Amino acid sequence: MAKAVRVYYQEELEALEASALEGLDMVSTALDRTMEAVEHQDVELAQLVVADDDRIDGRYLEVHQSLITLLATQSPVATDLRLISALLHVLKSIERMGDQCVNVCKVIPLSGNAPPADPEMVKLILTMGGHTKTLIAQAKRAFEDRNVEMARDLVRRDDVVDNLNRECFHLALAIGDDVDKREWAMTMLLAARAIERTADNAVDIGEQVAFVVTGLFREFEDASHPS
Amino acid sequence: MAQDESRAEAARQSREAAAARAGIAVRPEFRSNSGYAEREKVFELKGVDVAYSGVSAVKGVSMEIGRNDVTALIGPSGCGKSTLLRCLNRMNDLIPSAEVSGQLLYHGEDLYGPGVDPVQVRKLIGMVFQKPNPFPKSIYDNVAFGPRVLGRKDDLDATVEKALRGAALWDEVKDRLDDNAFGLSGGQQQRLCIARCIAVEPDVILMDEPCSALDPISTGKIEDLMIQLKDEFSIVIVTHNMQQAARVSDRTAFLMVELDADEQNRWGRLVEYDETERIFTNPTDKRTEDYVSGKVG
Numbered sequence: 001m002a003k004a005v006r007v008y009y010q011e012e013l014e015a016l017e018a019s020a021l022e023g024l025d026m027v028s029t030a031l032d033r034t035m036e037a038v039e040h041q042d043v044e045l046a047q048l049v050v051a052d053d054d055r056i057d058g059r060y061l062e063v064h065q066s067l068i069t070l071l072a073t074q075s076p077v078a079t080d081l082r083l084i085s086a087l088l089h090v091l092k093s094i095e096r097m098g099d100q101c102v103n104v105c106k107v108i109p110l111s112g113n114a115p116p117a118d119p120e121m122v123k124l125i126l127t128m129g130g131h132t133k134t135l136i137a138q139a140k141r142a143f144e145d146r147n148v149e150m151a152r153d154l155v156r157r158d159d160v161v162d163n164l165n166r167e168c169f170h171l172a173l174a175i176g177d178d179v180d181k182r183e184w185a186m187t188m189l190l191a192a193r194a195i196e197r198t199a200d201n202a203v204d205i206g207e208q209v210a211f212v213v214t215g216l217f218r219e220f221e222d223a224s225h226p227s
Numbered sequence: 228m229a230q231d232e233s234r235a236e237a238a239r240q241s242r243e244a245a246a247a248r249a250g251i252a253v254r255p256e257f258r259s260n261s262g263y264a265e266r267e268k269v270f271e272l273k274g275v276d277v278a279y280s281g282v283s284a285v286k287g288v289s290m291e292i293g294r295n296d297v298t299a300l301i302g303p304s305g306c307g308k309s310t311l312l313r314c315l316n317r318m319n320d321l322i323p324s325a326e327v328s329g330q331l332l333y334h335g336e337d338l339y340g341p342g343v344d345p346v347q348v349r350k351l352i353g354m355v356f357q358k359p360n361p362f363p364k365s366i367y368d369n370v371a372f373g374p375r376v377l378g379r380k381d382d383l384d385a386t387v388e389k390a391l392r393g394a395a396l397w398d399e400v401k402d403r404l405d406d407n408a409f410g411l412s413g414g415q416q417q418r419l420c421i422a423r424c425i426a427v428e429p430d431v432i433l434m435d436e437p438c439s440a441l442d443p444i445s446t447g448k449i450e451d452l453m454i455q456l457k458d459e460f461s462i463v464i465v466t467h468n469m470q471q472a473a474r475v476s477d478r479t480a481f482l483m484v485e486l487d488a489d490e491q492n493r494w495g496r497l498v499e500y501d502e503t504e505r506i507f508t509n510p511t512d513k514r515t516e517d518y519v520s521g522k523v524g
Contacts, residue, residue: 006521075470077507078516215509 151206307495414445
């Protein structure tokens with residue numbers, strides 16, 4: 001049997017994949033804190049999430065640079081090339097998810113110190129956060145296991161988040177004439193929207209799993225041509 | 228467009244006339260040019276085996292080589308890629324112990340058929356070797372050698388200029404055509420060998436590791452040249468440099484070494500043959516994947 005060569009390169013690529021996917025754990029932590037900040041209107045915790053996003057951005061820059069170096073020095077082809085291309089996309093998605101948590105945290109101070117105008121809406125947002133956390137974990141697992149079925153299942157879970165987002169919208173519409181309440185509801189809608197986008201990013205990662213495995217890139221769901 | 232078509236038609240007629248001189252008639256079905264399955268084929272190999280003194284070197288190779296394609300043969304040392312290349316212009320005939328079996332069609336006609344003259348075949352199917360091998364003559368005489376042997380002495384200057392231009396060497400040597408070819412750099416010598424090859428207007432150019440003795444700049448020039456040359460010729464190249472295969476070829480064949488049960492005998496086997504893009508982005512066979520990504524030696 002032919003003996004394995006380029007061991008160092010192989011190890012390097014595996015380490016970079018692990019490092020990129022760890023970014024999803026960082027996002028998961030940021031999302032936990034974001035939900036906690038939403039629940040308790042905790043402005044300090046929200047500021048911590050904003051500050052900590054630099055760590056996610058740092059991970060993005062570091063792994064991105066190492067992947068570019070690998071492309072320049074190792075001429076990867078076939079599965080390795082697809083993996084590197086996918087990781088570059090995944091990194092971008094992770095960085096976006098981190099930014100969406102920041103977006104939520106930035107609107108928390110705007111919602112004021114008064115108790116929530118509609119506890120039902122807060123509950124919906126927290127439920128969205130919980131589902132999105134599951135999506136992030138599932139996207140990571142699907143990528144690690146190169147499991148296309150599991151990746152495709154992300155679409156189903158994402159539909160749940162989309163529906164909750166729509167419910168938030170209806171609650172906001174029904175909140176009444178009071179100016180303060182309406183302002184609170186609008187702010188919360190922005191938060192819900194950011195979480196909904198985070199779940200979409202998890203689906204994007206799933207699409208990259210399918211690309212690594214099959215070599216074909218297809219959007220699982222095409223927003224511009226819904227079936 | 229119409230001009231291109233008439234040029235292509237003229238080129239086809241000249242090729243077929245040359246093939247007729249070698250005792251090879253081109254069948255009409257080998258002339259179509261749409262889609263790969265129906266595209267004009269230069270070679271069609273059906274279960275080709277090559278053996279030296281009864282010991283197999285290559286077994287059961289079946290593949291089609293398209294016209295105006297650059298086709299790369301890659302694989303580890305000893306996988307039979309050079310052996311296979313040499314079958315394509317009957318170079319193996321020069322080795323008494325070599326036997327080629329199976330079917331090897333050139334424009335639909337059996338290349339090893341009884342009426343085929345190997346010397347004529349080699350005029351149609353030229354070869355460029357790993358190490359530049361200019362003759363110890365002037366640059367001009369090197370290029371003029373083939374046409375002179377073939378008795379094409381009219382307008383020899385124009386023929387030499389055309390071949391040197393075709394090999395992207397003219398501008399570098401036009402003022403010193405009478406200098407000895409050994410005074411050229413390695414890369415220039417290799418392009419001179421390509422000029423010498425195309426001076427006799429072949430149909431196919433076979434290249435056996437044409438850049439392995441050259442520096443990266445000379446290699447780049449030869450690679451650019453291959454892309455230019457495929458408009459007029461069909462090229463089959465053997466290379467160890469996988470990135471070179473990826474850069475220049477349209478289709479890539481991967482061969483590897485097979486061993487028998489007691490590991491006494493080894494021979495080459497075609498593992499995968501596909502569009503180069505596919506071979507380097509998403510090959511079908513795991514062995515191809517491991518080889519092109521350099522994971523096995």
